[in-house]
Amino acid sequence: xxxxxxxxxxxxxxxxxxxxxxxxxxxxxxxxxxxxxxxxxxxxxxxxxxxxxxxxxxxxxxxxxxxxxxxxxxxxxxxxxxxxxxxxxxxxxxxxxxxxxxxxxxxxxxxxxxxxxxxxxxxxxxxxxxxxxxxxxxxxxxxxxxxxxxxxxxxxxxxxxxxxxxxxxxxxxxxxxxxxxxxxxxxxxxxxxxxxxxxxxxxxxxxxxxxxxxxxxxxxxxxxxxxxxxxxxxxxxxxxxxxxxxxxxxxxxxxxxxxxxxxxxxxxxxxxxxxxxxxxxxxxxxxxxxxxxxxxxxxxxxxxxxxxxxxxxxxxxxxxxxxxxxxxxxxxxxxxxxxxxxxxxxxxxxxxxxxxxxxxxxxxxxxxxxxxxxxxxxxxxxxxxxxxxxxxxxxxxxxxxxxxxxxxxxxxxxxx
Amino acid sequence: xxxxxxxxxxxxxxxxxxxxxxxxxxxxxxxxxxxxxxxxxxxxxxxxxxxxxxxxxxxxxxxxxxxxxxxxxxxxxxxxxxxxxxx
Numbered sequence: 410x411x412x413x414x415x416x417x418x419x420x421x422x423x424x425x426x427x428x429x430x431x432x433x434x435x436x437x438x439x440x441x442x443x444x445x446x447x448x449x450x451x452x453x454x455x456x457x458x459x460x461x462x463x464x465x466x467x468x469x470x471x472x473x474x475x476x477x478x479x480x481x482x483x484x485x486x487x488x489x490x491x492x493x494x495x496x497x498x499x500x501x502x503x504x505x506x507x508x509x510x511x512x513x514x515x516x517x518x519x520x521x522x523x524x525x526x527x528x529x530x531x532x533x534x535x536x537x538x539x540x541x542x543x544x545x546x547x548x549x550x551x552x553x554x555x556x557x558x559x560x561x562x563x564x565x566x567x568x569x570x571x572x573x574x575x576x577x578x579x580x581x582x583x584x585x586x587x588x589x590x591x592x593x594x595x596x597x598x599x600x601x602x603x604x605x606x607x608x609x610x611x612x613x614x615x616x617x618x619x620x621x622x623x624x625x626x627x628x629x630x631x632x633x634x635x636x637x638x639x640x641x642x643x644x645x646x647x648x649x650x651x652x653x654x655x656x657x658x659x660x661x662x663x664x665x666x667x668x669x670x671x672x673x674x675x676x677x678x679x680x681x682x683x684x685x686x687x688x689x690x691x692x693x694x695x696x697x698x699x700x701x702x703x704x705x706x707x708x709x710x711x712x713x714x715x716x717x718x719x720x721x722x723x724x725x726x727x728x729x730x731x732x733x734x735x736x737x738x739x740x741x742x743x744x745x746x747x748x749x750x751x752x753x754x755x756x757x758x759x760x761x762x763x764x765x766x767x768x769x770x771x772x773x774x775x776x777x778x779x780x781x782x783x784x785x786x787x788x789x790x791x792x793x794x795x796x797x798x799x800x801x802x803x804x805x806x807x808x809x810x811x812x813x814x815x816x817x818x819x820x821x822x823x824x825x
Numbered sequence: 826x827x828x829x830x831x832x833x834x835x836x837x838x839x840x841x842x843x844x845x846x847x848x849x850x851x852x853x854x855x856x857x858x859x860x861x862x863x864x865x866x867x868x869x870x871x872x873x874x875x876x877x878x879x880x881x882x883x884x885x886x887x888x889x890x891x892x893x894x895x896x897x898x899x900x901x902x903x904x905x906x907x908x909x910x911x912x
Contacts, residue, residue: 649872660868662845663897708843711874711898716826718839751868807868808861821845 412516431596432603437610440636441469443790444628445643446615446651448472449481450591451768451775452643453598453609454783455790457515460605462784463791468607469637470599471630473614477595480646483713483745484776485668485690485702487681489526489586490551493542496801496813497754498549503798504781505551505585511780517597520590520695525680527556527564527582529730531575535685539581546583554582565682568731575686575729588681588692594779618654618765625655625764641766641790643782646711646746648769655762659769660751660807664705665744666773667715669723671737673697682730689726698740701727705747705773715744747773751821754813757785757795758804766790767804829905832887844880846870847892847908874898880908 410416410429420427443459445452448470459465470476488508490501512519530536536555543553554560557579558570570577599609610632619627619634627636642651652659674697681692691701703723706715720742727734750756750770755778760767768786771778785799795802801813826838848871852862877897882890890908895901 647874649870650874653871658865658869658871660870662870662872663874708838709845709872709877709879709897710900712900716838716900718837808864 412518431600432609435469435608435610437469437471437613437630437632437635438608440627441608442467442637443639443641444468444635444637445470445641446628447479447642447644448476448599448609448611449479449643449645450477450595450598450779451481451645451771451782451786452641453595453602454779455641455643455768455786456607456609456783457598457602457605458784458787459791460602460607463787465791466606468602469610469635470602470607471610471613471615471628471635473612475611476599476609477592480745480747480775481591481595481779483668483743484591484773485692485700486588486591486694486776487526487586487690487692488521488589488777489583489681490777491526491528491542491546491553491581491583491586492815493545494813494815497815498545498551500781500785500798500802501778502546502549502551503784504778507780507784508589508777509585511589511594511597515597515601517593517600518590519593519597521587522589522695523585523587524692525582525584526586526683527561527580527680528683529561529568529577529580529685531578531686533578536578543581552583552585554584556580556582564680565678565731567733568682569729572729580685586681588694591776598779598783615651615654620762623762625760625762637764639764639766639790641768641786642760643768643786645748645769645771645775648748648767652760652767652769655760655765657761659756661770662709662749663711664707664747664749665710665712665715666702666705666747667719667723667742667744668700668702669720669742670694670701670740671699671734672740674699674737684726684730687722687726687729689723689730691727691730699734699737705749706744711746713744713746715742747771751807752812752814753816755782755802756804757782757789757799757802759789759793760804826900828881828891828893828902830883830886830889830891831905831907832889833883836883836886838881840883840885841881841891842884844882847878847880876903
């Protein structure tokens with residue numbers, strides 16, 4: 410069923426009885442052309458673009474829980490393309506353009522809201538760095554504006570401009586950035602892929618890879634063996650576990666990242682604000698809660714919950730930025746498992762074994778990349794060569810020295 | 826999370842700094858395969874979901890390095906010993 414004003418009207422008049430499930434709960438066939446392991450945003454987007462852009466429709470997405478139950482449901486929903494490096498910015502700007510047409514393309518309300526992101530700077534050196542980043546964004550077709558203190562004050566007068574240690578000198582604004590409804594992105598891609606014939610298989614965990622010699626020819630799952638011409642892994646957080654089934658060690662550590670939402674408030678923040686002197690980012694959901702987060706906890710973890718020191722650290726960042734949130738109560742907090750790659754950038758590449766493909770290492774920047782990640786991974790799976798915007802995300806860059814060192818934190822994930 | 830420091834007793838993880846996997850060892854820089862060995866040493870990790878040996882430095886305590894064996898799924902710590910005994 411196509412969602413439209415007419416379908417709303419028709420179902421409104423018939424007691425909402427005509428709605429059908431948005432996707433089938435498929436059971437696995439013996440074999441597929443392509444199997445995508447991982448039913449998050451990236452996996453479902455990959456399946457959707459395989460079917461819609463490359464005509465490969467004999468595809469299954471295998472998810473160990475329910476779709477969107479991992480990091481796709483655990484992020485702070487920010488979309489943006491304010492990167493610096495040539496390996497990154499074209500990719501993220503491509504993603505931003507896909508976000509802008511996503512709802513029409515999928516016929517699904519993903520609540521994409523281009524409310525703008527403002528990265529604050531607090532020193533002359535940081536202003537210079539942000540000016541450079543803004544110029545790099547413009548060179549790659551993105552939008553950016555460098556604001557001074559008064560420009561920021563006009564947008565958010567309640568920030569702590571006179572903070573003794575980190576006074577706000579201005580900010581780098583990307584107006585086309587914003588937020589999207591994370592679950593709806595998953596559901597929209599799932600519905601789009603399902604309508605093109607993709608099987609979405611939930612509650613089915615991959616327990617091993619089927620190999621003939623070195624060639625990967627399928628997966629063993631809790632629902633039995635499933636054969637495939639190609640197997641793509643899109644399981645950020647668990648990439649090392651799946652890679653170990655192929656005898657691989659990855660340049661990745663799994664770390665927990667916490668996020669928070671406050672009690673609901675009247676409209677207070679109409680965009681996304683990031684604190685430049687610490688790691689803190691905040692926006693307000695359409696329900697009114699302030700959604701914010703900060704750094705990873707900083708130790709290897711597969712537990713989807715964090716510890717208190719980082720809670721304190723994040724809240725200190727918030728208080729330094731906008732002291733008026735000090736009396737707010739937290740409604741919920743949660744943790745997700747991040748694939749922390751050793752240079753802070755993702756991997757979309759062939760695995761060393763023929764038939765196996767890898768989409769991993771998204772650190773805590775995966776949500777904004779969902780459309781372009783799916784697009785590039787589908788391109789790689791269909792054509793066996795990387796998409797033009799994803800050529801830098803190679804697995805062997807750690808061996809060759811072509812790191813994508815966006816934040817200058819080097820090889821230690823615990824420095825992020 | 827509390828870490829049982831062998832010298833100070835159980836202390837909040839906040840007092841410690843984390844270095845990471847304790848099982849990787851620095852290769853011999855003069856060996857013929859040193860570039861490949863250093864790639865593995867610097868970048869590749871087992872990253873297990875389960876028992877993990879890791880290095881913590883008790884920065885706000887006794888300032889000793891502690892090798893902690895912890896389950897990365899539950900944070901349950903099964904052992905914590907000084908990284909170099911007798912030093």
